Amino acid sequence: MAFWDKWRKDTKPSEETELRSAVNEDEGLEEVPAAGSVEAAAAAEAEPQEVAEESVEPEAPQQPAPPVEEKKTSLWQKLKKLYMGDVFGSAISEADEAFFEDLEEMLILADVGMETAGEAVKELRQRMIEDKISGQEPVKACLREILAEKLQVGDSGLDLSTTPSVILVIGVNGVGKTTSIGKLASRLRKEGKRVLLCAGDTFRAAAADQLEIWANRAKCELVRQKEGADPGAVLFDAIQAAKARGVDVVICDTAGRLHNKANLMAELQKLRRIIDRELPEAALETLLVLDATTGQNGLIQAKQFQETAGCTGIILTKLDGTAKGGIVIAIARELGVPVKFVGLGEGIDDMQPFDAKEYVGALI
Numbered sequence: 390m391a392f393w394d395k396w397r398k399d400t401k402p403s404e405e406t407e408l409r410s411a412v413n414e415d416e417g418l419e420e421v422p423a424a425g426s427v428e429a430a431a432a433a434e435a436e437p438q439e440v441a442e443e444s445v446e447p448e449a450p451q452q453p454a455p456p457v458e459e460k461k462t463s464l465w466q467k468l469k470k471l472y473m474g475d476v477f478g479s480a481i482s483e484a485d486e487a488f489f490e491d492l493e494e495m496l497i498l499a500d501v502g503m504e505t506a507g508e509a510v511k512e513l514r515q516r517m518i519e520d521k522i523s524g525q526e527p528v529k530a531c532l533r534e535i536l537a538e539k540l541q542v543g544d545s546g547l548d549l550s551t552t553p554s555v556i557l558v559i560g561v562n563g564v565g566k567t568t569s570i571g572k573l574a575s576r577l578r579k580e581g582k583r584v585l586l587c588a589g590d591t592f593r594a595a596a597a598d599q600l601e602i603w604a605n606r607a608k609c610e611l612v613r614q615k616e617g618a619d620p621g622a623v624l625f626d627a628i629q630a631a632k633a634r635g636v637d638v639v640i641c642d643t644a645g646r647l648h649n650k651a652n653l654m655a656e657l658q659k660l661r662r663i664i665d666r667e668l669p670e671a672a673l674e675t676l677l678v679l680d681a682t683t684g685q686n687g688l689i690q691a692k693q694f695q696e697t698a699g700c701t702g703i704i705l706t707k708l709d710g711t712a713k714g715g716i717v718i719a720i721a722r723e724l725g726v727p728v729k730f731v732g733l734g735e736g737i738d739d740m741q742p743f744d745a746k747e748y749v750g751a752l753i
Contacts, residue, residue, distance in 0.1 A: 488525060489514070492532060492753075499715035499752055500684045501536075505722055509535050533749045539718050540745040543727040545702075548672045549582070553631040555639045555664055555671050559657060559698055560678035561690060562645030565706040567596065569678050569732060570640050571603025572740035573704075578607055582637040587627035588613035589620040589660070592644040600642055606737050610636070620644065621659050628667045657698045676729065678704045681714035691720045700724075705743070706732035715752060 489510055496506035513532050516522065522531055548554070556573070560566050567590070574584045586604045588597035588611065597613040604611040612627040624641055631639045643657065664673060677700045679687050694700055705714050708731050717728045728743040 501715035502719040505719045533753055536749040537745040540721050542721045542725045545727050545729050545743055547674055551672045553636050553639050556674045557641050558676050559643050564678045564680040566678045567599050569704050570642055571607055574609045575607035575737045577638055584609040584638045585631050585636040586611045587641040589623050589641045590644045591618045591620050621663050624663050654697045674701050676702050676704050681705055681707045687716040688719050695724055700726050702729035704730045709733045
């Protein structure tokens with residue numbers, strides 16, 4: 390719009406108003422509002438009504454809230470749900486779920502194994518419902534109790550009820566068999582027993598020399614032959630010496646062997662037959678030495694040695710490091726073989742009887 394047109398539009402109503410006022414004054418008539426004024430007055434009268442109508446007008450319905458995006462379930466959570474089952478269902482919060490996942494992860498990292506860890510956490514959930522347990526510390530205490538129960542599968546002591554009794558020590562290379570024999574011999578001698586060591590490891594160079602060092606430390610007797618001799622012959626000599634000398638316990642060292650070597654595993658069966666033939670009534674303990682750092686492979690070893698030699702107990706070594714040795718829980722659960730001793734160092738007194746409650750307390 391041009392400035393001139395705008396000026397005419399702004400000034401025209403005022404001129405018409407003044408002219409009408411002058412005519413009305415001359416004729417004695419009441420002032421009639423201009424058309425524009427009439428319209429303005431009508432608008433002014435209508436305005437309160439519109440405000441009133443607006444004031445009573447019902448509120449507009451609120452817009453529905455945007456849908457909340459559902460949290461995606463991870464593959465790990467799906468697998469856990471399929472494996473362990475939905476025990477709590479919708480009653481359990483996300484925070485609790487995270488706590489249970491942390492507990493299960495802790496067990497798996499401690500070499501307990503996924504299956505055993507999942508079973509333990511599932512049982513924990515059930516006990517929490519039944520006993521109304523809440524709080525992280527009470528829950529952890531309950532988990533410790535569950536794991537301790539899984540470890541109590543047999544007598545953790547040694548059966549040395551006959552004279553002589555025989556302890557056969559087996560395991561793979563490098564787990565600490567010879568060292569464990571020396572520690573065990575020292576413990577039994579301090580209990581008042583006469584102990585004889587049998588150097589049945591004739592394959593490893595200087596194995597008999599190493600065992601002789603431990604025999605001297607423990608102040609025990611030793612039967613040995615030259616390197617490369619038949620282990621069965623060495624064991625036979627040791628049994629005959631034990632009978633003649635009135636020995637209480639014969640502890641036989643064996644060559645380290647991989648659990649998948651059939652010929653070496655068969656040799657263990659031969660040693661068992663010699664013991665059964667020469668001492669048919671003797672109490673026999675077959676102790677499997679496991680390295681705490683072995684991990685899940687320890688379960689495979691235990692299964693193979695159990696089938697071949699019939700393990701009656703486990704000595705868990707090298708727990709003085711960072712290893713947790715949780716695999717013994719899986720072994721106890723699957724094979725029913727108890728842990729009898731734990732090695733905590735290189736000293737001759739660094740072997741202790743296994744305490745399940747103390748162990749799980751250090752594990753969790």
